[in-house]
Amino acid sequence: DAGITQSPRYKITETGRQVTLMCHQTWSHSYMFWYRQDLGHGLRLIYYSAAADITDKGEVPDGYVVSRSKTENFPLTLESATRSQTSVYFCASRISGGATDTQYFGPGTRLTVL
């Protein structure tokens, strides 16, 4: 049982390139989330999804695009990467939006934009 996985784990790209970070969960959780983590800012929510084909913006959505055609996958795309998007990206999932539902995180993707 793999749980929640992210790929790639490390990525180096150049300014202006398109990059897609993958997230896959095996639990059939309804909710999925993308966060970025930077020194001095902690974990900030980029986008989230309550179900397949339902997505919504978080705190810092600019420059990112998400889709969710299948329940188990929630890719995050940087359409034209910028240096300010250098960060560690975490994907997470929850069984639903219930008050007691635990959120499970993937191992993270460290992205460097040169």
Next chain:
Amino acid sequence: LAKTTQPISMDSYEGQEVNITCSHNNIATNDYITWYQQFPSQGPRFIIQGYKTKVTNEVASLFIPADRKSSTLSLPRVSLSDTAVYYCPGSGNTGKLIFGQGTTLQVKP
């Protein structure tokens, strides 16, 4: 959206009890209070959750006063391996959690 406030950092020594307090000024009636722990190079993980009074598990205790405007995570007799970032995320009515900077706990020998 119910944001929370917690200290940015704390230092402790091995064997001491550590208490980290979180302010939940806008907590909703049906919200539970949940704490997460993040080790370096890993994603956060759940450690404890409660609604009010006291909850204890094998990792920590959680104290929540009657007004639920704050919570205190208590780590008994910390060791070097408890060095981590601790979060008490706020929640919105759409199922999302807002984590913020968390509290970086540094345990010294």
